[in-house]
Amino acid sequence: MDSQFRQNRLTGEWVIFSPSRRRRPMDFVRDLKPSNLQEYDSECPFCPGNEQKLSKIAYEVRSKDKATWATRAVYNKYPALTVNGRHSRNLSGPYLSGNGYGSHLVILESPRHDLQLSIMDREDLVVVVESYHHCYSMLAQDPNIMLIMLFKNYGESAGASLYHPHSQVVASAVVPRFIREREREEQRYFDEYGRCAMCDIIEFEINEAKRVIFQNQNFVIFVPFAAEVPCELWIVPKKHSADFNDISEVEKVSLAECLEVVMKKMSNRLNNPDYNFALNSCTRYKNNEPQLHWYLRIVPRLTTRAGFEIGSG
Amino acid sequence: MDSQFRQNRLTGEWVIFSPSRRRRPMDFVRDLKPSNLQEYDSECPFCPGNEQKLSKIAYEVRSKDKATWATRAVYNKYPALTVNGRHSRNLSGPYLSGNGYGSHLVILESPRHDLQLSIMDREDLVVVVESYHHCYSMLAQDPNIMLIMLFKNYGESAGASLYHPHSQVVASAVVPRFIREREREEQRYFDEYGRCAMCDIIEFEINEAKRVIFQNQNFVIFVPFAAEVPCELWIVPKKHSADFNDISEVEKVSLAECLEVVMKKMSNRLNNPDYNFALNSCTRYKNNEPQLHWYLRIVPRLTTRAGFEIGSG
Structure with missing residues (x-):
């Protein structure tokens, strides 16, 4: 089943109803701090060389020496929203719903599994900001998109399911209340x-x-x-x-x-x-x-x- | 410093700014399930006999045999809101604030440390509901109170800091957005x-x-x-x-x-x-x-x- 927007008629809040997201992997271990981590994790879908575990790559910035990538945007394998189907509204009894029209990208902020924002140098962070902006601009071109939300969850209690440094961009056809x-x-x-x-x-x-x-x-x-x-x-x-x-x-x-x-x-x-x-x-x-x-x-x-x-x- | 309401002028949201709440105790241990618990905990401020650790008792229902209490409402020792001072507004630069006028009660749902709602019998639960209603009615008598919110946090990840079965009632002079x-x-x-x-x-x-x-x-x-x-x-x-x-x-x-x-x-x-x-x-x-x-x-x-x-x- 594709994801849907569903509206709570009491508050006006739109929520994303997305059964497929229940199947996403969870590798986050509590108290896993950067000092315990390796530069490369063979099990991590975001580490270079493990691309067969990824869905499509949307965008990539090459590293200065051109040997690898510096940042990458990939389509989320367990997307909250997709551009399948048209943006629509559906009334059923007292309820209003609509297709979960939108996009869900993951921005990989480094090829290194252990390089969190807090230990990056200025030059790396400039590339990260440029990637945020590039993805934002790219998604803004779709006229059905009403809102682009760029966010980061760092750590398990913040809702992160994978450790490799990344942020997310959700482009949505409805606006949360x-x-x-x-x-x-x-x-x-x-x-x-x-x-x-x-x-x-x-x-x-x-x-x-x-x-x-x-x-x-x-x-x-x-x-x-x-x-x-x-x-x-x-x-x-x-x-x-x-x-x-x-x-x-x-x-x-x-x-x-x-x-x-x-x-x-x-x-x-x-x-x-x-x-x-x-x-x-x-x-x-x-x-x-x-x-x-x-x-x-x-x-x-x-x-x-x-x-x-x-x-x- | 007494607590304040503070308004975010971008969203209209009122939040409670309450430095004194940082000093409250935390005895909640992750994975502490009812099976590991005793009926009585000498360290628990909500267990009978430990009343010296409590602030004032607001209300009490006696048990059927009159030997002890069945439910109790006590003033929160670390209240988010108090009836100190008058309900007021204060404008400073672009910011609006006001006294944190209100009340914060804790309803103890049983004298037994281990008797969570899920293992109570029907008769106990009727008394619990009656206590909810009694506290609600009592707080509703103050004309400065605009909203009464009764809630329960069960478990550490839900924000509970003490295990003894309890709910909370916050009576507030402002209405959250x-x-x-x-x-x-x-x-x-x-x-x-x-x-x-x-x-x-x-x-x-x-x-x-x-x-x-x-x-x-x-x-x-x-x-x-x-x-x-x-x-x-x-x-x-x-x-x-x-x-x-x-x-x-x-x-x-x-x-x-x-x-x-x-x-x-x-x-x-x-x-x-x-x-x-x-x-x-x-x-x-x-x-x-x-x-x-x-x-x-x-x-x-x-x-x-x-x-x-x-x-x-």
């Missing part, structure tokens, strides 16, 4: 004050200098005022921009520097925690709107989500 | 069809009989069409009712029967998984509205929340 809600709130703020909320926030944070962790010419990193978890961090472009797709070459280098700072600090000061990050960019047709501002949200898994958060779902 | 969104969607459905969405859903589910797990005279249990996690279950009153506070005596007994069925099935068929449940009732002033319908949502922790869900926050 959290994104809608964020866009609505940013619109409301703009209507009230005539300014972008995030532009106001970064100006305030830079002046206050209480929660800022790092800044360079193009980005600022800070702990958000209303962090949802301890040590949550946002990396925000200083220039107003709704869409990650519009990032410039020089901003990519600045963003790589920010990633280097954040990953090394998390690894050193928080003892290499599990974490998620997510690129919060705008939905299609909103890339020029004055109230939206993209940012990268990093959420370490230091505590367990429970109770109040679950209860409010 | 997920609740607002749900109320908005239920309003939208009512505007479109002139009927309560949940009433339509349970009628459809009972007719289809595909996802219904159990029903009795007053309640139906089913897997929701757009479940967010595998084996998610909803226990829904058949009679239209916005507010759990309005539950009748006979409905309490019916609900206890449903809890018995759900807890035994989860324990037997899913191997006693960690889980959360949450009572989704209406916010203050909405208890008579025709579009809202309370329900109990049960979310087993069989998989890890990640990626798409985090990314959409």
Whole structure:
């Protein structure tokens, strides 16, 4: 059975109903830290030489010496969404559903099994950021795609099932309600004050200098005022921009520097925690709107989500 | 420092900023299953005889033989919210905050350290449901309280820090955005069809009989069409009712029967998984509205929340 979108009519939330994802492999062992790992794992589908375990390769950047690849994007073998079938809606009784139209890529961030972002050098990280952008742009070309979400799950408690350094990109024909809600709130703020909320926030944070962790010419990193978890961090472009797709070459280098700072600090000061990050960019047709501002949200898994958060779902 | 509400101006989400909660104890050991447990644990603050480790007792039901208590509500020693100070708002730069006004109770569901809901008998569960209702009613009397959330975290991965059988009740002066969104969607459905969405859903589910797990005279249990996690279950009153506070005596007994069925099935068929449940009732002033319908949502922790869900926050 192909995956479906299904809507909860009480909340408006769209979820992905995808039976095939239950069959994906799990090789993640708790407390498997980089120091225990080899550069190459013969069982890992993402390591060079094991390509027969992969589905199709979507994109590849060669290494500087051209001997191997530096980063790669592959189609997820257990995709949450696929471009099979048309984007559609179906009403059955009180329920609304639709084809799970979209794409699901995995970006391999290094050929080395053990080279996590926290131990990469600046040059490697620039290539990683360039690959994020390339995949984002590529998926944005499909007019049926409403939203592109780039995210990383690091560690078992963050939902990672394979260790080899990778991020994921899901391109989706529907917009989750959290994104809608964020866009609505940013619109409301703009209507009230005539300014972008995030532009106001970064100006305030830079002046206050209480929660800022790092800044360079193009980005600022800070702990958000209303962090949802301890040590949550946002990396925000200083220039107003709704869409990650519009990032410039020089901003990519600045963003790589920010990633280097954040990953090394998390690894050193928080003892290499599990974490998620997510690129919060705008939905299609909103890339020029004055109230939206993209940012990268990093959420370490230091505590367990429970109770109040679950209860409010 | 007392806890605060803090608002994320991009999403409208209110979070609870509560430094004192970092000091709470953690005695939960992974894989500690009921079979390994004693009836009494001298280190457990919730076991009878250890009351010096508790903060104030709010409410108590005596056991049938009057020798001890059957259930108890105690003020959380590490509360997320307290009634200290007034309910207020504070604007600072682009940020909105307010006192963390509210209450945080723990309902001890048994004097026995090892008596989880799944091994209680019907009579015990009726007393548990009555205690839920009593605490709910008690907290609803404070006119500053906008929302009462009753929930249970069972197991470490569900966020429980103590094993002794207990649930929690948080009474809050602000409404989380997920609740607002749900109320908005239920309003939208009512505007479109002139009927309560949940009433339509349970009628459809009972007719289809595909996802219904159990029903009795007053309640139906089913897997929701757009479940967010595998084996998610909803226990829904058949009679239209916005507010759990309005539950009748006979409905309490019916609900206890449903809890018995759900807890035994989860324990037997899913191997006693960690889980959360949450009572989704209406916010203050909405208890008579025709579009809202309370329900109990049960979310087993069989998989890890990640990626798409985090990314959409």
